[in-house]
Amino acid sequence: MHARRLLIGVIPLALMVTACGGNDPATTTSDSGKKLDQVTLTLNWYPYGEHAPFYYGKQQKIFEKHGIDLTIQAGQGSQKTVQATAAGQTDFGWADTPALLAGVDSGVKVKSLGVFLQTTPASVQSFDAKGIKTPADLKGKTIAGTAGDALSKTFPIFLKKNGIGDSDVKVQNTDPAGKIAAVISGKTDGLLGYASDQGPTMQHKADKPVSYLRFSDHGLNFYSNGLLAGQKILASQPDLAKRMVQAVSESWAAAEKAPEPAVSSMEGASEQLPPKTVLAEQFATTLTLLHTAATQGKAPGVNTDADWQQTIDVFAEAGMVSKPKAVSDYWDQKSALKG
Structure with a gap:
């Protein structure tokens, strides 16, 4: 949020x-x-x-x-x-x-x-069951993001650095406060967020382990x-x-x-x-x-x-x-x- x-x-x-x-x-x-x-x-x-x-x-x-x-x-x-x-x-x-x-x-x-x-704590966060462990696992997935924020602006750079096209991943424009709910409800496969912020809250609310695909682990830091x-x-x-x-x-x-x-x-x-x-x-x-x-x-x-x-x-x-x-x-x- x-x-x-x-x-x-x-x-x-x-x-x-x-x-x-x-x-x-x-x-x-x-x-x-x-x-x-x-x-x-x-x-x-x-x-x-x-x-x-x-x-x-x-x-x-x-x-x-x-x-x-x-x-x-x-x-x-x-x-x-x-x-x-x-x-x-x-x-x-x-x-x-x-x-x-x-x-x-x-x-x-x-x-x-x-x-x-x-x-940067910027990351794609998802439940372990989604199997998003590497950038390649994002292909065909829908990710909650907020248009205009730094996460959504840098996500295309992250994808490009990892050989993934923008069209391979759907970013669903979501109000910041609604991103966790979108993942928990299954409307999206994951969200763009901060490893030090949303993930622990999402894990606590859903009582499910959360995986983090950190930008910094895959060629993009700021x-x-x-x-x-x-x-x-x-x-x-x-x-x-x-x-x-x-x-x-x-x-x-x-x-x-x-x-x-x-x-x-x-x-x-x-x-x-x-x-x-x-x-x-x-x-x-x-x-x-x-x-x-x-x-x-x-x-x-x-x-x-x-x-x-x-x-x-x-x-x-x-x-x-x-x-x-x-x-x-x-x-x-x-x-x-x-x-």
């Missing part, structure tokens, strides 16, 4: 209530007497397993260590988070890189501070979710941006070492929160997405120019970026973690 966070069509900017929105931040004082900047982070969607590090970092006072009093709020899709961050309606955002690229391409004043999910900030806050509060990047990286590293406590820290985060078993599986899969070959062994959130360029090239080919720019136009290397 969370695939709607990747929709790149024209969507009105949602008004979000935030603490500071890019002006000089308000401050609070910690129990130990330390001055903290009040900071709002808007997620890409309602909280799910992927977001455990933010809650764990707050619980473990990692953000406080970096002088940040963090407020986490749900988002309504990556595009809206990108727009709200650029407009100063939230201090920082957590959103999908394709939405960031499309935003910058259309003049939105926002930059990435670092992508954390560097291996950046997924990461931290971003509006150019106003980057210009006026560069130190805060650097501290936020460091705190987020440390929170991810800590959560990776303690996945069960990290998932438990999400308790009460949202009325829409998935069951704990689903959260645990979502987060376990998320942890497989943190690096590319170029960043293995480095801190979460360390990026490379080459990986950024590969992502830009993929979405230029997919038609989601019409005027590709330099890597530095999308990624703020002044605030970035150093490898």
Whole structure:
């Protein structure tokens, strides 16, 4: 259902209530007497397993260590988070890189501070019984997808890389919230979704094992979710941006070492929160997405120019970026973690 966070069509900017929105931040004082900047982070969607590090970092006072009093709020899709961050309606955002690229391409004043999910979770998801184990098994199948989103835009590239024609697979246009139901009801053989998101939910609802045909395992990888900030806050509060990047990286590293406590820290985060078993599986899969070959062994959130360029090239080919720019136009290397 969370695939709607990747929709790149024209969507009105949602008004979000935030603490500071890019002006000089308000401050609070910690129990130990330390001055903290009040900071709002808007997620890409309602909280799910992927977001455990933010809650764990707050619980473990990692953000406080970096002088940040963090407020986490749900988002309504990556595009809206990108727009709200650029407009100063939230201090920082957590959103999908394709939405960031499309935003910058259309003049939105926002930059990435670092992508954390560097291996795409994009995948075809189906019940094991369908026997979709290789790209060739997709021939003659019907797959639920959402027109215009990054998954549907990159699926033809995935097929092409694996020697399969567009006409060999039928993509049935389906509302993001209806894709899981389409598979469970048998209307489609599978869906285009995220291995760290829909699959665990579908498996839980149907009580059937789910298979994943990951794009990244078959020749196509690109950046997924990461931290971003509006150019106003980057210009006026560069130190805060650097501290936020460091705190987020440390929170991810800590959560990776303690996945069960990290998932438990999400308790009460949202009325829409998935069951704990689903959260645990979502987060376990998320942890497989943190690096590319170029960043293995480095801190979460360390990026490379080459990986950024590969992502830009993929979405230029997919038609989601019409005027590709330099890597530095999308990624703020002044605030970035150093490898």
